[in-house]
Amino acid sequence: MDPVGKVAVASPRWPIWGHLAAVESLQRAIRANRVSHAYALVGPEGVGKRTLARVFAQALCCPTERPDSAVPCGVCSSCRRIGRGAHPDVQTVGLRTQAVMADKTGSKNTSLTIDTVRSLRASAALRPMEATRRVLIVDDAETLQETAQEALLKTLEEPPSAVTIVLLANDAEALLPTIRSRCQTIELYPVASAVIAAGLMGLGIEEGAARELAVLAGGRPGWAARAAADPALRQRQADAVARAIAWIEGSPYDRLVTAVRTGDGFARKREEVFADLETLVGVWRDVMLVSAGATSHATYRPRLPVIESLAGAMTLAGIAGALTSTQRCLADLEANVRPRLALEGMVMAWPSVSTRESPASARDSDR
Numbered sequence: 001m002d003p004v005g006k007v008a009v010a011s012p013r014w015p016i017w018g019h020l021a022a023v024e025s026l027q028r029a030i031r032a033n034r035v036s037h038a039y040a041l042v043g044p045e046g047v048g049k050r051t052l053a054r055v056f057a058q059a060l061c062c063p064t065e066r067p068d069s070a071v072p073c074g075v076c077s078s079c080r081r082i083g084r085g086a087h088p089d090v091q092t093v094g095l096r097t098q099a100v101m102a103d104k105t106g107s108k109n110t111s112l113t114i115d116t117v118r119s120l121r122a123s124a125a126l127r128p129m130e131a132t133r134r135v136l137i138v139d140d141a142e143t144l145q146e147t148a149q150e151a152l153l154k155t156l157e158e159p160p161s162a163v164t165i166v167l168l169a170n171d172a173e174a175l176l177p178t179i180r181s182r183c184q185t186i187e188l189y190p191v192a193s194a195v196i197a198a199g200l201m202g203l204g205i206e207e208g209a210a211r212e213l214a215v216l217a218g219g220r221p222g223w224a225a226r227a228a229a230d231p232a233l234r235q236r237q238a239d240a241v242a243r244a245i246a247w248i249e250g251s252p253y254d255r256l257v258t259a260v261r262t263g264d265g266f267a268r269k270r271e272e273v274f275a276d277l278e279t280l281v282g283v284w285r286d287v288m289l290v291s292a293g294a295t296s297h298a299t300y301r302p303r304l305p306v307i308e309s310l311a312g313a314m315t316l317a318g319i320a321g322a323l324t325s326t327q328r329c330l331a332d333l334e335a336n337v338r339p340r341l342a343l344e345g346m347v348m349a350w351p352s353v354s355t356r357e358s359p360a361s362a363r364d365s366d367r
């Protein structure tokens with residue numbers, strides 16, 4: 001396989017989808033031999049932090065003679081082992097690696113502990129075994145406990161000379177200011193869907209499917225690549241959209257029943273409810289875009305026929321109100337408003353789709 005592939009369209013010879021500014025900044029540092037001891041790659045889940053960290057590590061460790069030191073060969077033993085997480089000088093810690101420990105101690109694995117940082121510090125003290133530098137990647141850095149961050153700070157304050165630490169965080173605010181001030185922060189923003197589509201086509205995905213998946217990815221190449229390889233993930237997304245549409249299409253009574261049921265299940269299925277509400281926001285946004293004549297910007301294109309019929313059955317003002325009320329419900333749930341109250345308030349503000357009321361639910365609402 002071509003080491004950089006067609007996916008490199010958007011960046012200078014790194015197999016990264018998008019993130020031009022970030023790639024250029026890291027490449028400049030490598031060419032100038034001014035690589036920092038610590039970086040923080042910050043951006044939403046699935047945006048491509050892990051991939052970027054991995055290619056950066058390949059560029060730093062690749063032993064192959066090459067015209068541009070900032071571009072890894074991608075095919076040597078070093079590059080391939082880094083690619084599959086098996087190089088002795090490139091180590092990743094995160095919730096996934098910590099889970100093994102958590103199983104042993106029976107503790108909940110929701111934050112990175114001081115023990116994990118201690119093992120990382122021990123690893124940072126080692127000399128490189130093969131490469132000229134060790135690269136230590138801290139995934140899920142936004143979950144570092146405060147004591148763990150303080151322990152990590154000691155390493156950042158006295159960095160071993162041949163070590164580069166790369167923190168991957170969804171949220172920079174979760175890191176102590178003292179940590180942030182010792183890292184070079186690189187922000188990763190959502191990637192344009194055309195760039196993601198080109199990347200997926202480079203993986204051999206057919207154009208129509210690639211475009212569809214790229215739009216669904218919402219700027220997250222990591223999600224798109226996983227979804228391309230995992231039909232179950234695509235199915236879960238399709239199911240979530242179907243649930244959101246069914247909720248919107250329901251009679252006022254059916255909508256309320258769903259709101260009550262969702263509210264009552266919130267304590268047990270918090271993350272699922274948030275994900276479903278995010279999907280609802282996406283569907284309402286599509287209904288609004290279609291209603292406003294901007295169909296080409298819609299996200300859930302495979303469901304356009306039903307989205308178009310919803311848009312035709314409501315006024316633009318009504319749709320805008322529904323979008324606002326759904327976003328407000330999300331904010332209310334974050335702020336610990338009683339779930340049932342927040343969800344009931346949300347559906348009450350949705351304009352009705354009277355023509356779609358089913359005979360069964362009409363009977364129910366007469367009771």
Ligand SMILES: [Zn+2]
Pocket residue numbers: 062063064072073074075076077078079080
């Ligand atoms: Zn190489």
